[in-house]
Amino acid sequence: MRTLYPLGVLAVALACTSPLDVPTSELPLVETDLAFEFDADDPNDLAEPISYRFTNRTRTTLYLQTHCAIVLEAETGSGAWERVWGAEECLAVQQRAIRVGPGEHYENDVKPRNVEGAVPGGYRLRFLAVSDELISAVELGASIPEALRRSNRFSIR
Secondary structure: OOOHHHHHHHHHHHHHOOOOOOOHHHOOOEEEOOEEOEOOOOOOOEOOOEEEEEEOOOOOOEEEOOOOOEEEEEEOOOOOEEEEEOOOOOOOOOOOOEEEOOOOEEEEEEOOOOOOOOOOEEEEEEEOOEEOOEOOOOOEOOOOOHHHOEEOOEEEO
16 A cells, blocks of 8 residues: 555646646747847848747647747846847737647747847847637737746857
8 A cells, every 4th residue: 555655646746737837857948049140230130030949848739929929038137138129019910829739849930120239148039929728810818937938048149
């Protein structure tokens, strides 16, 4: 009997975890290359787009918006992050939500222009609209936790 107790506790613990639980070793869900460059002719723009890959490592289907729903954040000296490109809200009509099932991925790119305070340093992408609930073809439910909606750190020089 005694050897079954730990297995029973493990089974209960696994049954109680959220379908959004992702081990830290599986983060980030959004991955980019590690280095990019500012445009030599316009230092507030990037020379090339930032290619990203959103991999759904959760146990549930996720839906994402990419139109007006990705921001570029710069790492500040204090270790915090601040938005330097992209709107926090979008008033334009949204595109159809992109469905990404468990284990599936979505790839695209974004080319930030007129980056505020563009300086070489650490950056990341953050998705504003990723949900496990689809209300309509273009409307999502509440966003999943921010830790699941941001990319790896990369540099722009």
